[in-house]
Structures are given as C-alpha cells and as structure tokens.
Amino acid sequence: MSNVNPVSIGVDLGTQSVKVLAVGLDGTVLAEAARPLTSTRDGVRHEQDPHEWLAATAAATAEAVGRLDPDQRAAIAAVSLCGTSGTVIEVDAAGRPAGPAIMYDDARAAAEAAEVAAADPARWDRLGYRIQPSWGVATIVHAARGGLPAGHRFAHQPDVVAAAMCGGPVATDWSSALKSGYDLLELAWPTDVLGGLGVDPGTLPDVVAPGAPLGTVAADWAERTGIPAGTPVVGGMTDGCASQLGAGAIGDGDWHCVIGTTLVLKGVTSTPLKDDGGAVYSHRSPVPGRWLPGGASSVGAGALGALLPGADLPGLTIQAQRLWDDGASVVPAYPLTGTGERFPFVRPDAGGFALVDGVERDLSVLGFGADAYLSVIVGVAALERTCIDVLAAAGGSVDGRYSTSGGGTRSDLWNQLRADMLQRPVTIPRSAEPAVGAAILAASSIVGAETEADWTALVRGMSGVASVVEPRRESSERLLQVHGRLADAWRARGWLA
Secondary structure, X not given: OOOOOOEEEEEEEOOOEEEEEEEEOOOOEEEEEEEEOOOEEEOOEEEEOHHHHXXXXXXXXXXXXXXXXXXXXXXXEEEEEEEOOOOEEEEOOOOOEOOOEEOOOOOOOHHHHHHHHHHXXXXXXXXXXXXXXXXXXXXXXXXXXXXXOOOOEEEEHHHHHHHHHHOOOOOEEOOXXXXXXXXXXXXXXXXXXXXXXXXOHHHOOOEEOOOOEEEEOOHHHHHHHOOOOOOEEEEEEEHHHHHHHHHOOOOOOOEEEEEOOOEEEEEOEOOOOOOOOOOOEEEEOOOOOOEEEEEEOOOOOHHHHHHOOOOOHHHHHHHXXXXXXXXXXXXXXXXXXXXXXXXXXXXXXXXXXXEEOOEEEOHHHHOOOHHHHHHHHHXXXXXXXXXXXXXXXXXXXXXXXXXXXXXXXXXXXXXXXXXXXXOOOEEEEOOOOHHHHHHHHHHHHHHOOOOHHHHHXXXXXXXXXXXXXXXXXXXXXXXXXXXXXXXXXXXXXXXXX
C-alpha cells in the first residue's frame, strides 16, 4: 500500500480557460494543467459551448494527472469544481448539455429580472439580493417561458462537468445557486415566486452544501483522465468564493481583496450582511455559522490600462515611488473609466473624476506620467478603504486577517500604499487561485471537516502566506487625507451615505 498522503483535484471553470490542480493536504501543488475556452458575444448576449468545457476539462485533467507519479495517482481521493457565478444551462435527464451556456454577464433577460425583483421584494431584501439582468434567476425565467422538453432542467457550470465525471445528473451547490434565486436562509428554492413567473419547480436542481457528496468518478471519465474510478466528486462553489478559501480567508473577520481588472472584496462573518444601497450580498459558507459577504467594484487595475495606454508600468512604478518618498502631493482621483458603479455604492450613472484644488475635473487632467499612475493606485486604495467602511457599517467584523491577490499585487508600491491606507497588515497568500479553493473543498471530504475548527485547520494548512506588508503611520496620515476628500465628494453627490 502507498504511503503517499491523499491528493485532491481542484477544477476551476473560468471564462477563458479551465485549470486543474492536483494538491496535497499540505497545500503543495503537485501538478497542474490548463486549456483555453472560447466565447460567443453578440450585444448583451454571451454564450459558451458546454461541450467545450467537457473536452477542455478532460484534457487538462489528463495532463495534470499524467504528471503525477504512480503512487500519487493512486492517492487521488476526491475532486471538486468551481465555476463562474450566474452561468446557467439547460440539461437533459442525464445531466448532459441541451443547449448553449448562458454566461454570467449575459443581459438578455433584463425584463425578466425586473419581474423577479417585483415578484417578492421583501424576500430579496431579507436575503440582501439585488436582482440584476445577468443573474441566473432572470435567465431561468426567460428560458422557462420558451418551454423545456420533458425531463430537462436547469444546471450551473460546475454541475455540467460534474455530471460528465459521475456519468449522470448531480445536485448543484448552494453557492452556485445563489444568483439563480435560491434562498440561502431557508435553504430552499422560492418555488412560490418562481412558479408564479412560469418556472416549473421540477426543472430546478437539488441543492447541497459545498463539499457534500455528488457522486463518484465513472469508468469512462477515469479512462479519459486517469483519475481512479470511484473517486468521490463533491460539491463546489463559485470561483470568487473558492478564491477566498485558496487565500486562507476562513475565520470571522477575515477578508480577501482581488485587485484584477476590477476590485472584488469578500470576507467571512457570523451573520449575512446587506446594506441599504444593495451593494453587498452574502454567500453561505460550508463552515457552520459562517457567511461570505462581499461586493465587486467597477474600479480596479484596469484603470491603469485605460488611462495610461501603452505605458511602461514598471518604469512608472519606480518613478511614482520616488515621488511618494519625496513627499509629493497626490491629486485625489476616482478612476472609474466607464459608467456605473456597483460597490461600495450602487450608481448606474456614476463616472470618474479628479479633484484639482477641490474642483471636480475630468480624469484626463491627470495626464500620462508617474503622478497620474500614483493618483490612480491611491484612488483605488481609497475606494478599497471605503468598501471596508461600508462592510463594517453593515455590521460585519473587519478585524481578522486581510489578504489580497490579483494582478495589482505585482506592484510592491501599490501593496504598501494599500496597507498604509487600510492601516492594517496586508497578507499576500501563496496562492489564491480558485482551483486551490476547489481542491480544499475536495480535501474537506477526505478529512471529514465538519466543525469550524476542522475547517480552519484544513484551510490554514492548505493555504499559505508568501509575505505580509505592514502599514506605516506617516504614510497612512497622508493617504487618509486623500481618502477623506474623495469620500466627501461621493457624499456631496449623494452616492455615499
């Protein structure tokens, strides 16, 4: 018998690729592989071919498993998957794709979204849901009115691939089901609401907790991928929630911020959070008594590319560091390059601006040099600070470990200024990839995680810390002045309470 420790397989089904990791219980990534995915966009429509998900996942899994030694392959003990939040697909009675996948940002069902919101506003308010045109529940109502053949039902992105793995239909997880309208407080579909909108309750999937058993790997999938037949497949999460696990955000008051094209901030609380503006909603954690609230801004590292196209960002970082060290003043800027904001306030009409001598000006006033770069990254940090303030005002604990990932973390200057703005240490995790979080969910079934202590030990053991950025007092004082001016401008516009 092999003495190799158990290995878990995490699968991340994204928009542009599928990534598969084989991970040990100590968090060591033993093997990985990825395959690209393509999309079809037409105006507000965004679709993918789910058969491409299946082929790409099988190929990436076979490559990753093939890189393990024989003992490690024999030690594969569980598989879990995460996917995009809000993506919905029609499947047949065997769980096989019966049409294109309607992706998480497809907004064809805007009229249905308004109907859903009006059908039971008290329920949505209680849950903290702000029904959007791209949410799965609107897609489901739209599709249901077109009629489904007998035996067909709705599923989410991870469900389709898990069904192929297991050789038959599987339940969905309550994380993926949130945007499809699933009531995370009652742990039930609101069949009265959906039925009144034309959705047959029989077309909705069964729902289980992340980490709960879905089935086992079927013989044909084992032959295609090298995962041993009979390996348990367990419920996953959305990719955002899986990233939290991968970053080690598991305890009450822990928060994880992704600085990608946009800023996404998610954390852990003992109660679900909601704010009056509808910017915050909460996933349910697999950890008993824990919730995963958060929100997503329209501002992030993408502002650098939009406002400084073609710029030498590493070079500007060095110059901006000198400016800051020399005590240069920073033009306060809200670097929103499009129209509309989602977090920390919901304003479809919001636009970016810079404050020059207290007067709001267009962002073009920043120019294209290192001072513009500094204004943008400080502006994003100020927005991040405001997001934390909104979450605290909504009743969330914000005193736990604060971690961050994403492309923005490649800038040491930006990491430092964010720690200074937040006035707290900022942890850079070893990895915050969604596939790591999926592997942790798979591992939860291996070790039998049930209690908060079980989950904390598992997540802390499989995630890791690369570095910690400590805040600096003098720098914090300068940055908070910029934050105060921007917050005053947001309040003056009526955007911020």
